[in-house]
Amino acid sequence: MCFLQCASLLLLIVVTAANNKIYFSEGDNQYWSPESQSFAGNVIERVQMNNLNVDYEKNVIVKGIAQLSVKINKLLVAQTNDNENVIFSPLSITGILHLILMGSSGPTFKEISQLLDLNNEIPDLDERSQMIHEGFGRMLAVINKTAGFQPLETIKIATALFVQQDYPIRAAYKFFAELFYRSSIENVDFRKNSSLAQEYINKWVSEKTQGKINTIIDHPLPTETRVVISNALYFEAEWERHFFEGTATQKYPFYVNGRNSKATIEAYLMGNGGFFPYYKDEELGCTIVGLPYKGNLTTMYVIMPFESSRDRLFEFQSKITANDLNNLVSKTNFTDMIILFPRMKLEDTLDLDKTLKQLGVTSLFNPHQANLGVLSAGTNPQNIAPDLTKTSSIDEIRKSLDNENPGLYATEIVHKVFMDITEKGTTAAASTAVYLSKSGGRVTFKVDVPFMFFIRHDLTETILFWGSIVAPTPNYNIPQ
Structure with missing residues (x-):
């Protein structure tokens, strides 16, 4: 018999230089809690209604993944030396980009949506971007579900946000990340015990990739780290x-x-x-x-x-x-x-921040331009919207932010792939x-x-x- 085993891990480190005072928006948290059954029911009903558009995933999302594959490959092969191979996981990379897109606003939202070619497919994307996340979630659900049809084929997709334990992630973002991307939210302490946080994340990576990738972080993270977004894809068939x-x-x-x-x-x-x-x-x-x-x-x-x-x-x-x-x-x-x-047996570690910058995503890595205001309200009280209790979508949250910005930006994106x-x-x-x-x-x-x-x-x-x-x-x- 012949088997193929693949494991992919994409890591995004997001840091902030803001002060260490932590403020929470109680109105935000209370309404957007996943325990809000009436709200959850409305969202799930809307997702089920959108299932009527059966070709949406292939026409927009899957097409975007294929186009991104071609773009990334062209840049990576141009940077290789003699006898160097290029391997990566388009689904893993795209999954992380969609999670960032969902949490972004301003130039960061615009640049990522352009990279994924979403603007051309959805002209009013800034008002309907939640369709993208609903569709991506359905696609992931189909992949995970059909993988179980065959006992000798395994596809496991896992996503987690590792958050500084006293840093405020918007409950709305947390809810949608769990609903569409099945993402878990893990509290760690980068500030007081960076080495333990490093060990915890590496352990998560090892478990989700069946031990094929044991280390994604080979050094303690900076104490300024606030969020690490991680996506693991394991395939065996x-x-x-x-x-x-x-x-x-x-x-x-x-x-x-x-x-x-x-x-x-x-x-x-x-x-x-x-x-x-x-x-x-x-x-x-x-x-x-x-x-x-x-x-x-x-x-x-x-x-x-x-x-x-x-x-x-x-x-x-x-x-x-x-x-x-x-x-x-x-x-x-x-x-x-x-x-x-x-x-x-192929294994590679890629620093994708340079590649993404070449593809037009630059503000994400700039502390003065990045805007991840939908992901977090930040640590500055004036950055927290006073009342979001009447909103019912990611797009409405984005509209309510005006110029609010938590000061989060990405320092590096590391992509690690193993194939056997x-x-x-x-x-x-x-x-x-x-x-x-x-x-x-x-x-x-x-x-x-x-x-x-x-x-x-x-x-x-x-x-x-x-x-x-x-x-x-x-x-x-x-x-x-």
């Missing part, structure tokens, strides 16, 4: 059609600079045979193959440009669009194939080797050159993970 084991997995030369060049490394390639989704696109100049997981609800799509090399892959990715990806997937047909695909593609089980080695060598009229898909892939939840068309692989890891140097 068995292939619908198992890769063979034994001698079917062998070392092959891997041609980083193309098959016409001299190979400098070797990688283990796993072998498989049977019918797989396949399409050869002459116009785009690439081949796509789908490797479905049990139940065919989730698939890894592998794209290999013609005459691929490191430079050719980057050139291909600089031109490809989110629509191209969807079109490629839609054109695949089950084809009798032999597949040789790398066995990989392995095979388990018992398959006769000798017969497997013979079976793979007799291709007949089959299409052979040998991945011994740079390629890209994305793991997609096909029911919702949501991209969970993304990779641009120049040199599979582990790899082994070939003596020259």
Whole structure:
């Protein structure tokens, strides 16, 4: 059998330079408490009514995730060195951005909504942004629910806000974060015991990623830290059609600079045979193959440009669009194939603050421009709206804030990803080797050159993970 295990963790550290006096808005807290059953009932009823728009998630949210995947990948691959791979979780990154969007106002709200391409889809977004969060919540619920259909597929999405124990988070924000994103709110003490807070958050990370990511914070956080927003995504699944084991997995030369060049490394390639989704696109100049997981609800799509090399892959990715990806997937047909695909263990830690700044999100990291006033009223009493008891949505809260700003801003965004593609089980080695060598009229898909892939939840068309692989890891140097 062959399993793929993936874990992703995105961490946002938000700090404030405000004074340490803490003020609470009792009117705000009393009305927006999750225990307010009448209010909760109204919100849930509205969410259920919005379910009538069944295509909303795909037309706006899922499309935005795919577009963001392409944008981030283009920037990251441009910053890589020789033989460096790029892996990240679009769903994890987008989930955090949506949580920040929900808590933001002013330029921060505008920049994030533009990055997610929400303004083009919803012209009056500042009055209807709650639709986005309701839709995102429904999408997450579908992914979590359908993952349980197959005992050998696990998708777990967890979100938490770690808040300085005496720092006021708006109860409205807390309520909606719990309702739409199933986010938990954890109290820690960054100011008096930063090391203990670090240990507590790392323990949460380890639990939510099944021990695959044990440390996301490798140093005590600054005592000025007020909020840490964390999102973890864990994915484990068995292939619908198992890769063979034994001698079917062998070392092959891997041609980083193309098959016409001299190979400098070797990688283990796993072998498989049977019918797989396949399409050869002459116009785009690439081949796509789908490797479905049990139940065919989730698939890894592998794209290999013609005459691929490191430079050719980057050139291909600089031109490809989110629509191209969807079109490629839609054109695949089950084809009798032999597949040789790398066995990989991939791990990476990315500092995404530079990437987001390049994509236009700059105010979030500027203490004088960031505005997270919907997330918190801050520690200054004049920043707390005197009466929000008549509001019933995030957008109405945002309107009531005027120029109020709690002084929160982001200092760093760290994204950590772990992926492990392995095979388990018992398959006769000798017969497997013979079976793979007799291709007949089959299409052979040998991945011994740079390629890209994305793991997609096909029911919702949501991209969970993304990779641009120049040199599979582990790899082994070939003596020259």
